[in-house]
Every structure is written in C-alpha cells, then in structure tokens.
Amino acid sequence: MKFKSLERGPSLPQEIVASLTSALFAGELRPGDRLPSEQALATEFGVARTVVREAISQLKYDGIVQSRVGVGAFIAQPQERTAFRISPECFKKRKELLKLLRLRNGVVIEVAADAAQARSNRDIARMEAILKEMRDAIGDSDHGAERHFEAERQLIHAIAKVADNEHALNFIVMIDSQIAEKLRSVAVKNTKATELAAVAIEEQARLVEAIKRGDPVAAREKARKHYDNAAQRLADRADFADV
Amino acid sequence: MKFKSLERGPSLPQEIVASLTSALFAGELRPGDRLPSEQALATEFGVARTVVREAISQLKYDGIVQSRVGVGAFIAQPQERTAFRISPECFKKRKELLKLLRLRNGVVIEVAADAAQARSNRDIARMEAILKEMRDAIGDSDHGAERHFEAERQLIHAIAKVADNEHALNFIVMIDSQIAEKLRSVAVKNTKATELAAVAIEEQARLVEAIKRGDPVAAREKARKHYDNAAQRLADRADFADV
DNA sequence: ATTAATCGGGTTGTCAGACAGCCTGCGGGC
DNA sequence: GCCCGCAGGCTGTCTGACAACCCGATTAAT
Known part of the structure; x- marks a missing residue:
C-alpha cells in the first residue's frame, strides 16, 4: 500500500491521520482491512513509531479503526464510528x-x-x-x-x-x-x-x-x-x- | 490538581482521557486553564509520558485542548470543538x-x-x-x-x-x-x-x-x-x- | 534608572530502543 | 489426521534523549 507522502506541515500525526482517512475515503482502505503495522507505517512515512501511534490512537478514538494486541489494527465498519466530525x-x-x-x-x-x-x-x-x-x-x-x-x-x-x-x-x-x-x-x-x-x-x-x-x-x-x-x-x- | 486515579481498565490513555474530560465536565478544568505538564500528569497517573501524550492528542483532535510548543496545553473554548461525540x-x-x-x-x-x-x-x-x-x-x-x-x-x-x-x-x-x-x-x-x-x-x-x-x-x-x-x-x- | 540582550529552566514534539503480553501460523510429535 | 509447542510479529507501555520553543529573571549597556 502506498500513502501520500507528508510534508512537515502543522503536525506529523495530523498529516498521517489525513493521509489514512483520505486513503479510506478513496476506497483504498475498506472496512475489515488490516492496516500496515505501526513499524511499517513509521518507516513508510519516515517518522518514529510514536508519531504513528498517536495518529492511530486518534482514529481509534473515532471508532474508525480498532486494534487488537498482537494482531494489528483494522478498519471498522462505518456504523461503529463514535464521533461525528466534519473535515x-x-x-x-x-x-x-x-x-x-x-x-x-x-x-x-x-x-x-x-x-x-x-x-x-x-x-x-x-x-x-x-x-x-x-x-x-x-x-x-x-x-x-x-x-x-x-x-x-x-x-x-x-x-x-x-x-x-x-x-x-x-x-x-x-x-x-x-x-x-x-x-x-x-x-x-x-x-x-x-x-x-x-x-x-x-x-x-x-x-x-x-x-x-x-x-x-x-x-x-x-x-x-x-x-x-x-x-x-x-x-x-x-x-x-x-x- | 487531583484527578481520579485509574485502575488498569481497557486502555491507559482512554482512562486518562476520561479522567480529564470528567474533570472538565465537573468544572475543575475551565476554558483557558492550563493543563499540568505531560511529565506531571505522567507521574500523577503513574504512567509513562507517551501514554499521557496519546490521551492529550485525542483531546486535541476534538479541539478540547490546544497545545503550544514550549508553553503547555490549554483548555479550549467550547465553541472551538471540532467533533461531536457522545460519551x-x-x-x-x-x-x-x-x-x-x-x-x-x-x-x-x-x-x-x-x-x-x-x-x-x-x-x-x-x-x-x-x-x-x-x-x-x-x-x-x-x-x-x-x-x-x-x-x-x-x-x-x-x-x-x-x-x-x-x-x-x-x-x-x-x-x-x-x-x-x-x-x-x-x-x-x-x-x-x-x-x-x-x-x-x-x-x-x-x-x-x-x-x-x-x-x-x-x-x-x-x-x-x-x-x-x-x-x-x-x-x-x-x-x-x-x- | 531604564532599556536591551542574554541565559536558563521548563515544555512540547520527535526520535530511538527496549520489553511484556498477546496472537497467528508453522512444524513436529502423537 | 490432530494436537501441542514454538518462533516471529504485533500492540501497549516504558525509558531516556534531544531539538525547538517560550517565558521570566538576571545581567549588561545606555
């Protein structure tokens, strides 16, 4: 999978959130899919794992992804979202x-x-x-x-x-x-x-x-x-x- | 400031988010107030700073707090929230x-x-x-x-x-x-x-x-x-x- | 005495590495 | 064929470190 590269904008985690959500919106990521591992995302985006974790934690907060220890993070079903937010x-x-x-x-x-x-x-x-x-x-x-x-x-x-x-x-x-x-x-x-x-x-x-x-x-x-x-x-x- | 202690429930960051938002709801934290530093919160909750950061990043994501490098994190005005979420x-x-x-x-x-x-x-x-x-x-x-x-x-x-x-x-x-x-x-x-x-x-x-x-x-x-x-x-x- | 420059401590943002606990998948033993 | 055990990978958490930044106090210059 390939994500839009990010350009040191306002906040690294925010860029990653934007990149992931846009991939989701574009249909490249669909409900049930597994995200790449945090390590993989970190190297792909060229950032530390903490940054990726922060981004994913926000997506979890909205119910957009769910993660399971030892397995990975998965795109949740649309009806599982727990926040209403407008881009x-x-x-x-x-x-x-x-x-x-x-x-x-x-x-x-x-x-x-x-x-x-x-x-x-x-x-x-x-x-x-x-x-x-x-x-x-x-x-x-x-x-x-x-x-x-x-x-x-x-x-x-x-x-x-x-x-x-x-x-x-x-x-x-x-x-x-x-x-x-x-x-x-x-x-x-x-x-x-x-x-x-x-x-x-x-x-x-x-x-x-x-x-x-x-x-x-x-x-x-x-x-x-x-x-x-x-x-x-x-x-x-x-x-x-x-x- | 004193926050509800947390008891190893579902997720450490989530507990901290809950603790902070309930403090906000209870009026102990008011718009404009500065949060304790991440280090201070980490020691108070007895967790690592990364955990506190993850919690605060979620609050930032909702527009509930805003942070400034070198200064601290502040409770935002109610009309600055960017997400609608129901506890x-x-x-x-x-x-x-x-x-x-x-x-x-x-x-x-x-x-x-x-x-x-x-x-x-x-x-x-x-x-x-x-x-x-x-x-x-x-x-x-x-x-x-x-x-x-x-x-x-x-x-x-x-x-x-x-x-x-x-x-x-x-x-x-x-x-x-x-x-x-x-x-x-x-x-x-x-x-x-x-x-x-x-x-x-x-x-x-x-x-x-x-x-x-x-x-x-x-x-x-x-x-x-x-x-x-x-x-x-x-x-x-x-x-x-x-x- | 007033103003300007400087410095130091505190804070956030990011990085790197480590480890525990958990899960999956594979291979070997039965 | 079936079950067990193990290795590897993953998330969750911890630790320590450093850059960039801001603020206030102290110091230096006018």
Missing part, C-alpha cells in the same frame, strides 16, 4: 456547506419546538434582548452587519439552551461555529442589505413570539421559515461561489 | 437517551423532506422493499421483532441516502447505531406487541408514500408523526427505566 475541506465547497446548513437547521427547528414548551420568563427576556440587539445593529453603519450576524448566532444558542438538550446545544455550537468561520464574510454582506436584515429580524421575532406563547407547532413553523429562508438567501448569492 | 454514559440514562432521540429525529425529519424531492424510482423500490420486510416480520414469531427493528433502521438510512446529504447520513448512522446498541432490547419488546408494530408500519408506509409523491411537506409531517410517536412509545414503557 475542514467540506466547508470550502458551496454545496457541502448548504448541506451542513440543512443538517443544522433540522436540529434547530426541533429544538425550537422544545424551547416553546420549556421556556421561562427569563429565557424570553434573553431572546428579546437579542432581538433588540439585532434591531439596534441595523442603525450601526460600521459594524452593524457583524453585530447582526453575531446576534443571530446567539439567538440560536439561546434557543438551544432553553430547550434543555445539551447534546443538541453541543451539536449546534460545533457545527455553527465552523460554518460561521467560513460564512461570516458572505453572511455579513448579506445582512448589509438592510431590507434583507429587516426581513430576517421580522422572521426571528415571530419565532420568539411563538416560543413565548408556548406554541411548539408555530415555533417549528416559524423556525423553519426563517432558517430555510436564510439558507436560501445565502444560496442565492452569486458571490457565494464554489471555491 | 457512553449518556446512553445509560433514560432522559439522555430521549434527548438524543429528539436530536436524531430532527435531522431525520428534514432529511425526509429532502428525500421527497430527490427520490428516484429505484429509491422508492428500495424503501417499499423495506416496508415489505417489516410486514413479513410480523408473521415471524421467532425473530420478527428483531427483523422489524433492523428494518426500521434501514428505512432511516435509506431515506438519508436518498436525500443525498452524506453529512446527515453520517450523523444519523453514528447516533442511531449507538442508540440502537442500548435500545434494542426495549425496542424489540415494544414491537413484539403486534398492534404497536402494525401502527408503526402504517406510519412509515405513509411516510414512504409521501416521499413517493414527491411531497416534502407531507413527508415532513409523516416523518415527524412516526418518529415522535416512536419516541413516545419508548418513553411510555415502564421497563425502560433509569439505570
């Missing part, structure tokens, strides 16, 4: 990003419904404060768009907190922060168009209102309306092109 | 499991809507075959419940495949296989009640029908109806108690 390249492609957005939206929508049943007065106050921040941001010609963008993220997080589902919150925070990393510039340009920002705020205000009323069905509907629209608005932008 | 303990608690189920359902519901727009004749055939397997399973008094359970999982996976969102598929497969691990026995008992199984099959048949019609709104509605009901049926079981 940084996914965020570079427009199509992938929109898919991730849909994934996130699905969770956010359900969480909004839960929030409508678990809300307290303090929760509502918090969300209304975020809405106010959005409205204030419109007037701020300098950093208004950035403030709006941040406020939108905070609203999502606030809703997830209200829903009292820490797994959903963790998931949303993780996926959202990574999306935000790549999307900030485009999204900021988007909200710079004041009429779009006003529409978005109005949508979110209705969502908060539904949560306030304790109406999960309406919360779900309003959440879907806003977050799907937001994704659509992003998708429609010509400058949000494939990279 | 095995979560699946032991009834409440946690239901939350995870809601998380999964949110994704499945959105994915069903996408599937309704992307379906092909072959996809429909596949899903109808799975439905047939469910109906056949009712007659099988020996392994019928197990067959039904597996078929339900396959239907979810099939829908995710149709929707052409590999991230959602990965997510669902991961969370579902872990839920299934803990839930199989209860779910199997559930579907043993034939009238419940018949209801569930009917619900899923309507979902498939909506996908076949290419009606995303209906698909969403039917999906929510079935999967929320399924979660409710599980929650209602008295023997699905806290462990």
